[in-house]
Amino acid sequence: MIILLKPEIDQPGEILRSIISMAQRYDGVWAKPYSYSGRDCGITEVHLIGSTRTVPTQPFAALPGVLRVLRVSAKYRLIGRHGGAEPLGFEYNGVSFGRETLNVFAGLCAVDTREHVARTMAALAENGVVTTRMGAYKPRTSPYDFQGLGAECLPYVFELAGKHGIRVIAIEATHARQIDELRSALENAGNPTGVMLQVGTRNAQNFELLKAIGQQRDFPVLFKRGMGITLEESLNACEYVASEGNPRIVFCFRGVRTHLGDPHRNLLDFGLVPVVLRQTRLAVCIDPSHSVGRMDLAPDGLPDIFHAVGQGLIAGASMVLVDFHPEPKVALCDGPQALTLDQLPRLVRYAATARAAYESLVAAHDGAGTDTRLQKESHMEQADAAGRSRLPFGGARSSVSTTGSRAAAP
Numbered sequence: 001m002i003i004l005l006k007p008e009i010d011q012p013g014e015i016l017r018s019i020i021s022m023a024q025r026y027d028g029v030w031a032k033p034y035s036y037s038g039r040d041c042g043i044t045e046v047h048l049i050g051s052t053r054t055v056p057t058q059p060f061a062a063l064p065g066v067l068r069v070l071r072v073s074a075k076y077r078l079i080g081r082h083g084g085a086e087p088l089g090f091e092y093n094g095v096s097f098g099r100e101t102l103n104v105f106a107g108l109c110a111v112d113t114r115e116h117v118a119r120t121m122a123a124l125a126e127n128g129v130v131t132t133r134m135g136a137y138k139p140r141t142s143p144y145d146f147q148g149l150g151a152e153c154l155p156y157v158f159e160l161a162g163k164h165g166i167r168v169i170a171i172e173a174t175h176a177r178q179i180d181e182l183r184s185a186l187e188n189a190g191n192p193t194g195v196m197l198q199v200g201t202r203n204a205q206n207f208e209l210l211k212a213i214g215q216q217r218d219f220p221v222l223f224k225r226g227m228g229i230t231l232e233e234s235l236n237a238c239e240y241v242a243s244e245g246n247p248r249i250v251f252c253f254r255g256v257r258t259h260l261g262d263p264h265r266n267l268l269d270f271g272l273v274p275v276v277l278r279q280t281r282l283a284v285c286i287d288p289s290h291s292v293g294r295m296d297l298a299p300d301g302l303p304d305i306f307h308a309v310g311q312g313l314i315a316g317a318s319m320v321l322v323d324f325h326p327e328p329k330v331a332l333c334d335g336p337q338a339l340t341l342d343q344l345p346r347l348v349r350y351a352a353t354a355r356a357a358y359e360s361l362v363a364a365h366d367g368a369g370t371d372t373r374l375q376k377e378s379h380m381e382q383a384d385a386a387g388r389s390r391l392p393f394g395g396a397r398s399s400v401s402t403t404g405s406r407a408a409a410p
């Protein structure tokens, strides 16, 4: 059972004590408070755990300061939507993450040289993008393939991020000790940027890693769906992270392993975006690069990767993770799927236009959706030919500024 407190309560101490003491009246039931920093205000809720089936909701609902009481299934206790819990947005290092923002994480699949990092980050800054991906620890199929530069590259990656105003970098951790390496490298660099910890598809059920990532609160988490497991299994993996104490998770689709998607690398599973939005409180990211896996252009001149971006965003995803490289031919990892830096402005424009189309479609639809904020903030305006838009997601707190060519200071 989840007891949601009214958002306007600043000092929830007294109401928390009342809830905890009321919960103590029931044998085998205990109360665990959770606080999240929402986009506009803090969210506090109390979870009643144990044998709650016979516990009545009414006495808790009647306490002053309680907004609502929800009965929840054991499944997805923390990340689940339960037909009424608010989606969990969060702010990290000046960037908002949630269902109403648009965040484009464009960058290197794997860091190879300082020069490539510098060129990529300069291009991002030029295009108003303040979020990137920079793989340092690479899980590779063959032990003889490039495994990433590891901690060695972190000092210059963070220094250059500070120089170019990059606020958040997605970096995969393949082992719990890398979390400490990332934290100390950031501290040594003077915390010029932030890190979003990526859980790779191959580690989607590495429960010890998931627990370690959940136990730290410094970094938010980008969880990539396991390529060969069910959606339910992947969502349970996110629940592991949340249950250890870190609910700042974005769920990422990256295609699933089957040859039925050939000639693409994986089969696009972006049709499931609305399912995650309905079943959970998480925002959804899509990774078109690892799904498509190649740079081919469709006859309309757009790369298949762009079309995949459109399919994810039109389904309600609000974040994109996409591979770029200044010289794909010399990339040490996933060169064939990397977009080139001259394609960056087009990708940013494409993503802004697709998101604007989604918002317009939601606003035009007469069904009564449950995400009222999205409906309220949406309006019919389309991005203009230059991709500029005054839509709410283009604000300074999103990682893509669609209102100007330069990164807005968050």
Ligand code: PEP
Pocket (backbone or CB within 6 Å): 109, 135, 139, 172, 199, 200, 201, 202, 224, 254, 287, 290
């Ligand atoms: C990646 O994003 O670099 C990556 C390895 O992706 P995935 O875990 O989805 O294969």
Ligand code: MN
Pocket (backbone or CB within 6 Å): 109, 290, 333, 334
């Ligand atoms: Mn890759």
